Amino acid sequence: MEKLHRKFKNKIEFIGVNVAINESVKKAKRYVKKLNLTFPNIYDQNNSVLTSYRVAGTPAFFILDKEGVIRHKGIYAPDNIENILKRLP
Numbered sequence: 847m848e849k850l851h852r853k854f855k856n857k858i859e860f861i862g863v864n865v866a867i868n869e870s871v872k873k874a875k876r877y878v879k880k881l882n883l884t885f886p887n888i889y890d891q892n893n894s895v896l897t898s899y900r901v902a903g904t905p906a907f908f909i910l911d912k913e914g915v916i917r918h919k920g921i922y923a924p925d926n927i928e929n930i931l932k933r934l935p
Contacts, residue, residue: 847860847862847883847885847923848881848882848883848884848885850923850927850928850931851883851884851885852884853928854931855885857931857934858931858934859885860885860886861885861886861887861888862878862883862885862886862887862888863887863888863889863890863895864877864887864888864889864890865890865893865895865896865901865904866889866890866891866892866893867893867896867904871889871891874887874889899916899919903921905921905922906919906920906921907919907920907921907922907923909927909930909931909934911934911935912934912935917930917934918930
């Protein structure tokens with residue numbers, strides 16, 4: 847994800863979302879720091895993102911276009927993610 851962020855950061859906004867079902871804020875911050883992630887990461891303490899996107903389990907991976915339309919939903923990034931990202935409007 848970090849590699850993709852660095853490659854597409856001028857075209858695409860990457861946001862990591864950590865949900866309250868698996869980890870605490872402290873643990874989520876340690877994970878972000880350990881991986882040296884440079885894109886924004888939020889902690890969904892009240893699970894509003896989880897509910898809004900009907901996330902059934904974690905991890906979950908979404909690609910949304912600039913209108914908020916889901917273009918990919920899965921457990922992990924798809925193998926053809928670069929092609930998907932290049933085709934986004």
